[in-house]
Amino acid sequence: MKIGILGTSMVGQAISGKLAELGHDVMVGTRDVAKTLAHTEPHPYGFPAFSVWQKEHASVKLGTFADAAKHGEVVFNATNGTGSLEALKLAGESNINGKVLVDIANPLDFSQGNPPSLSVSNTDSLGEQIQRAYPNVKVVKTLNTVTAFLMVNPGLVGNADHTLFVCGNDTEAKAQVTEWLKGWFGWKDVIDLGDITNARGTEMLLPIWIRLWGALQTGMFNFKVVR
Amino acid sequence: MKIGILGTSMVGQAISGKLAELGHDVMVGTRDVAKTLAHTEPHPYGFPAFSVWQKEHASVKLGTFADAAKHGEVVFNATNGTGSLEALKLAGESNINGKVLVDIANPLDFSQGNPPSLSVSNTDSLGEQIQRAYPNVKVVKTLNTVTAFLMVNPGLVGNADHTLFVCGNDTEAKAQVTEWLKGWFGWKDVIDLGDITNARGTEMLLPIWIRLWGALQTGMFNFKVVR
Numbered sequence: 063m064k065i066g067i068l069g070t071s072m073v074g075q076a077i078s079g080k081l082a083e084l085g086h087d088v089m090v091g092t093r094d095v096a097k098t099l100a101h102t103e104p105h106p107y108g109f110p111a112f113s114v115w116q117k118e119h120a121s122v123k124l125g126t127f128a129d130a131a132k133h134g135e136v137v138f139n140a141t142n143g144t145g146s147l148e149a150l151k152l153a154g155e156s157n158i159n160g161k162v163l164v165d166i167a168n169p170l171d172f173s174q175g176n177p178p179s180l181s182v183s184n185t186d187s188l189g190e191q192i193q194r195a196y197p198n199v200k201v202v203k204t205l206n207t208v209t210a211f212l213m214v215n216p217g218l219v220g221n222a223d224h225t226l227f228v229c230g231n232d233t234e235a236k237a238q239v240t241e242w243l244k245g246w247f248g249w250k251d252v253i254d255l256g257d258i259t260n261a262r263g264t265e266m267l268l269p270i271w272i273r274l275w276g277a278l279q280t281g282m283f284n285f286k287v288v289r
Numbered sequence: 290m291k292i293g294i295l296g297t298s299m300v301g302q303a304i305s306g307k308l309a310e311l312g313h314d315v316m317v318g319t320r321d322v323a324k325t326l327a328h329t330e331p332h333p334y335g336f337p338a339f340s341v342w343q344k345e346h347a348s349v350k351l352g353t354f355a356d357a358a359k360h361g362e363v364v365f366n367a368t369n370g371t372g373s374l375e376a377l378k379l380a381g382e383s384n385i386n387g388k389v390l391v392d393i394a395n396p397l398d399f400s401q402g403n404p405p406s407l408s409v410s411n412t413d414s415l416g417e418q419i420q421r422a423y424p425n426v427k428v429v430k431t432l433n434t435v436t437a438f439l440m441v442n443p444g445l446v447g448n449a450d451h452t453l454f455v456c457g458n459d460t461e462a463k464a465q466v467t468e469w470l471k472g473w474f475g476w477k478d479v480i481d482l483g484d485i486t487n488a489r490g491t492e493m494l495l496p497i498w499i500r501l502w503g504a505l506q507t508g509m510f511n512f513k514v515v516r
């Protein structure tokens with residue numbers, strides 16, 4: 063399957079690496095290809111520069127946001143949440159219209175320091191902002207509540223006995239994404255919260271996620287909804 | 290132990306009932322004792338009016354917010370979050386100063402309908418507002434992320450194999466509350482998130498909690514932090 067991933071950072075690398083490994087035809091999109099390729103230093107969080115990472119994942123192509131969006135039958139938004147609307151603008155509405163957009167981004171605002179607040183929350187969400195801006199795109203919000211490596215390999219923690227959430231306005235798109243989450247990545251417990259306004263709920267999990275990351279000294283954890 | 294519980298609603302009933310059962314000397318506080326006793330109809334959510342409930346829990350005393358706060362060596366804030374600051378004002382600073390205040394309240398704002406938003410969030414929290422208003426009170430935020438019956442009986446779901454959070458500025462108070470949570474109520478996994486600013490994290494769990502309540506058609510669930 064042809065898949066476009068917007069974003070070259072840790073989430074983009076994790077998702078595109080896993081999908082390429084599964085044999086999909088993956089193109090990652092970035093704002094400025096030359097600039098992305100020029101970076102070689104590891105990110106402060108420890109993951110490699112895309113240019114270095116790509117050497118080990120030669121089948122993953124790199125293009126502009128527009129190239130990757132056009133390439134994908136499905137598109138993943140793995141950009142920083144505060145830059146997502148700008149990235150999607152560069153991707154181009156005509157390149158994403160009618161497609162499923164898996165929105166993984168979180169609107170983390172580090173401008174006032176750490177821990178970050180959310181740049182949109184409570185009475186709105188990034189997922190809703192994206193859906194409003196692109197009414198013909200099938201936005202499915204998911205995966206934003208776990209760290210990158212867990213997204214594509216939930217078995218790394220507690221035998222994958224923990225929970226993922228999906229929400230979105232298009233029922234078929236959600237069912238399709240849920241099938242991918244289970245089949246491609248190995249998720250077992252996926253709860254459908256309803257329409258895209260429920261992105262408020264999953265994005266507002268981030269403040270406690272970040273605090274748990276600090277308290278546990280690791281991002282390798284996830285919430286299980288015990289019921 | 291002498292314990293004061295502010296709030297006669299479902300949470301106040303659950304906490305005070307359990308503590309009385311354990312043999313503690315419990316007084317519940319309300320704004321207007323005569324008015325509270327005059328109510329006999331069940332609440333729309335299904336729990337009984339306090340006056341009816343009290344007949345089965347005769348050892349639980351009822352007084353004003355000030356009476357209950359004065360009575361308690363420790364005080365529980367089980368009021369509605371949007372009314373908590375007002376309730377504490379009526380309780381009286383001199384009646385709570387120096388004491389541990391277990392803050393269970395959530396700032397749920399139903400004014401725009403259901404699901405509610407939060408009246409304070411993201412860059413502040415109710416826990417912080419209370420701590421700022423009463424700097425000599427040892428505010429410990431906890432229990433606000435589960436439904437009332439689970440608070441005092443976590444074994445009702447998944448053999449109590451799920452997680453509770455505490456936060457607050459006073460380390461000793463947090464350790465004491467954690468001991469009570471385990472000893473009185475049966476909590477097994479209690480994570481200390483740090484100071485009271487972490488109440489932003491636990492209060493911002495409510496938006497997804499409420500949505501899960503809708504999706505699962507029950508409030509009898511809790512988050513387990515799988516790590």
